[in-house]
Amino acid sequence: MPVNTQAGEPRRPPFNAEAARRLREALGMTPAHVAYGIWAAFGMRTAPETVASWERGESSPSEAELTALAGALWCTPGELLGAPGTLREYRLALGLAPVDLARRIGMEASAYERLEAGGKWRGNDRQAAALAEVLRLPLPALLRFTGRDEKLAELLTSAATTRWQAYVRPVGKLVPLPRQQIQGVLRDLHGEYQATMTATLNWGDGGSAEESGRAGRALLDDIVAEFWARTGRQDP
Template identity: 80%
Template sequence: MPVNTQAGEPRRPPFDAEAARRLREALGMTPAHVAYGIWAAYGIRIQPATVASWESGESAPTEAELTALAGALWCAPGDLLGAPGTLREYRLALGLAPDALALTIGMDLAAYERLEAGGKWSGNDRQAAALAGALKLPLPALLRFTGRDGKLTELLTSAATTRWQAYVRPVGKLVPLPKERIQQVLQELHTDYQAAMTATLNWGGGDGTEESGRAGRAFLDGVLAEFWARLGA
């Protein structure tokens, strides 16, 4: 579970307390054994009570402590985290340091750290591909981290509301999947949007046009998530 920290404290990754306890018990270790292992291998002095606090969810390890804890428990850092949602969490799950990842993708460390802090993507397509490969990013996450999900949403909105055929190629430039698969999903989105609009216009009573507008807006608000769901991404 993510733990809020006071201002000035090290940023703490989202931590799966139950997984840490389960892994420790499977190894037949006590919190004291874990604390000693962290000190012996990584030079980080912590108390057994701190390990117990992590496992109870009362606190969470820092990034350095997480790496050391994973080493003491003979697991990957990702085994101690929940499902990653941010760029930093994807990096932590693989136990990569920011400078090592920046070097791998050919990006200045400061630029990468700004990106991880929520800044705008400033890299090129080659760097985006390297980032996806290094962090094993699913396609939706890659587009979100590189700031291209907004453009994709615009294209999907236009495909649903106008002629979907005209948007197969533009969408394909952002989503490197077979053309036939993209065609199928865009056609489905267009058909379902038009069906939702028609259905509300045919409802009896009230202002059908107003209802249709609401149904259309609701559909388009979720068009990006629906696109990924239909692709199975």
């Protein structure tokens, strides 16, 4: 169901309406009780009809409203969110303000806010490690947020299309996984790609050759996702 937002309003968190309703009912509260709790604890005037609208998925709370709703329902903001996909959503899931997160990872607040708005990662390895620890980021998400997934894609593409053995160490520097696991995945990706492209030669100019060529290109297009899937580290 579409969520109503005001024109020009910042993108709202991925609200889990069903979780909000379930948590409220478990506490034996009505939407009016929740609305009162939001006002009493956070000073935010919220109509019971608004709370009910959130639960029906007709609208969703803003970041401030989400924090207040979590307080009224005695839960964490993360319990009211769907699976996080952006840096902002990971932060909201833990109920952290941008300035607090920036302080904990040793970054200027303005620099972090630019990053969350879609800017490029300008931090160092220590800050990246702190970001992963504070936000409990899966490895694929960390590489994506720090802009290293593009380099990973280049390395994986080269491994699949040339000599995979030469890329075990470079990939290992980028992705802290066991060397043996990386070797196995690169070998498999290389073997699958080469077998697909060999099929295009065997079939000549027929439709099967074209189909094999498409399969090979598709593998390269999704090679980062394939890599994470084969290492058991899918990106949410």
